[in-house]
Amino acid sequence: MASGKFFKELFGRSWVEPLQQHIEKSHSCATELFTFFQAVFRDDWEQAAATQKKIVQLENEADDFEAQIRLQMPKSLFLPVPRTDLIDLLATQDKIANRAKDIAGLMLGRKMGIPEQLQEPVYKYLEHAIMASEQAVSAINELDELVETAFGGREITLIEEMITKLNSLEHETDDIEIQVRAHLFAIESELPPVDVMFLYKIIEWIGDLADQAKKVGSRLQLLLAR
Secondary structure (H helix, E strand, C coil), X not given: CCXXXXXXXXXXXXXXXXXXXXXXXXXXXXXXXHHHHHXXXXXXXXXXXXXXHHHHHHHHHHHHHHHHHHHHCCCCCCCCCCHHHHHHHHHHHHHHHHHHHHHHHHHHHCCXXXXXXXXXXXXXXXXXXXXXXXXXXXHHCCHHHHHHCXXXXXXXXXXXXXXXXXXHHHHHHXXXXXXXXXXXXXXXXXXXXXXXXXXXXXHHHHHHHHXXXXXXXXXXXXXXXX
């Protein structure tokens, strides 16, 4: 966990950099799901447990980071955007990490395997959700350039284009979710009803990764509008 002095120095240089570091940490939780799902597909629960532990650690670090940013974020008028908007953006970023932890925790706790017929479509679905998260990181990482241009010029157009791409990725993820649900519906009579219920929950939560990434873009768009 970073010290208060570090955050004070960081905010002294830029209010943007802490937000960028936080979303990188949140996104890293999501990317660990690749390793986690690969282990689940192999029924390698030892590897799955190790990866879940890493996701929890990263999520805890993201929470600590969020708490420090909230404490150290200037309360004065020196911020170029409303402080409440930045806090809302930070909270939305954090939900990416939270949802990744939820997915790994539920699957490990129940030792939830994925039926072989579902593995390829589920992994494709996960890839698209994490692509949306990655696009949110890219958009936030452009903020410092935007500040340097006083929220104008070509940089604002670039970020708007990135947000449009982010929205497109989230819509594509929604379309894939429909396909994955259809695959599960086709085989659900062969599975224990409780397993089916939790599989639908995991499908919903993977989609939520992309949804939270889209909301990061929406929060960023709100900052641009102000």
